[in-house]
Amino acid sequence: MSHPVTATTSVPILDTLKRGVLGVIAWLFALLLFFPIFWMTITAFKTEQQAYSSSLIFTPTLDSFREVFARSNYFAFAWNSILISVGVTVICLLFAVPCAYAMAFFPTKKTQKVLLWMLSTKMMPSVGVLVPIYLLWKNTGMLDTVWGLIIVYTLINLPIAVWMSYTYFNEIPRDILEAGRIDGAATWQEIVYLLMPMSLPGLASTALLLVILSWNEAFWSINLSSSNAAPLTVFIASYSSPEGLFWAKLSAASLLAVAPILIVGWLSQKQLVRGLTFGAVK
Template sequence: MARAVTTQKKAIYTVAAWGIGLLIFFPILWTFLTSFKTEGTAVADPPVFLFFDWTTDNYTVVQERSNYMRYLWNSVVIAGGSTLLGVIIAVPAAWSMAFVPGNRTKDILLWMLSTKMLPAVGVLYPIYIVLIRLGVLDTKGALIVVVMMINLPIIIWMLYTYFKEIPVDILEAARMDGASLRNEIIHVLTPMAIPGIASTILLNVILAWNEAFWTLNLTADDAAPLTAFIASYSSPEGLFYAKLSAASTMAIAPILILGWFSQKQLVRGLTFGAVK
């Protein structure tokens, strides 16, 4: 029997939820507002929130100074390519962990999780040397592989969780009907786990899009994504906050729009199997 929730508790929960949401959203709002200020207004003390002379000059300067579309395309290729490659590798791996008995799944999952605890700078030097020796430093292909490897444990963990919610009897029935392993994964398992796969793809696109450490250290110009685009506005002469905010707004706008339009699918996938 469901526990009754009083009107007072509902009001408290609602206010708390809105408060936390506004607290999380405030840095994005402040960055957006600062992008329309002059440099003098951006560093004013006390800070100016809404009542200032709005200008779009910062966006004009950013467009003239930087090739925004090239950075955007690099981000799209790296985020999309690394996520797609990760899913292709993770689906069979998660299937094996979820449905093949006696494969020490918990130990493997914990080992994969432990790799996320390793400081990224600890493996930067060997990866950097390997990419130089292979002649692929500052290429989109190399970044796709590196970012995929960084996020692969998360992809496998998420897919494993979704696959475990699928009744194994359905897969056994497909095998009895003569389905091969390939057909079982592609035509039976994958369609049933589409909500989970979709949410995994969305979440990992966001993680890859926001990846800064590897993209800043393994690129110079040719494969530089939007993280490098933002960093280029931090110069020895100082920080130009208004222009930096304009560049940041242009960099986060595509992923915010993607998240806004796909929020229902993301929530559906993240709660897949939570309620039985």
């Protein structure tokens, strides 16, 4: 005797179907986002003549990479990017951690307004303050210097660092810090020995995000540097000329510029996801 299908048995089937559909959609979005990187990679291994063809069948060559290394000092640009990214990350965290600590554990009536004001500065178009900053940097001797770019990038990314740190610190139980105060811990000891170890996943993801944002910043690096402090974003822009775009060389230069940060992001993706979801589920 056959038994009718009940609603209880149909629920797992619907859940499985829903997860399958969502999985397919997620993969489609992932492939769509990855396609420009894929196309840039294969174009980098083509000749200039082949670069204008959409064919996926070609004989790979390293000629574009050889010409890029012969024309530019890639490692000097890469070293500037490393110095700028690491410097911005360290300085941002040095300012953001105590700032977020004060806002999270000693809030005032103006704390939320200050946070919103800091976030609103990200909405201001960069081109609106380019001229005054350019003149200020020129008059103070910071134009085309690594420290000049570090200061600008720090001012740009500090609101994000404060907001993320503040969010993570809000998830830390107050009782633990109060116990530390009872035991005689000073403020800096609370931050270093209690707060930072408990929020390490969140701070690690903040640091990774700051490195990525600093590495990818192009507007200010192109306008405030030329040779001495030029990072990899200027290195890529140098392959755009009035005579036209040489797609194979441009793709090779772009691949050399994005490869380090892609590798770092790929290796640290678990830590990044863990940090970004830190405190999301209690």
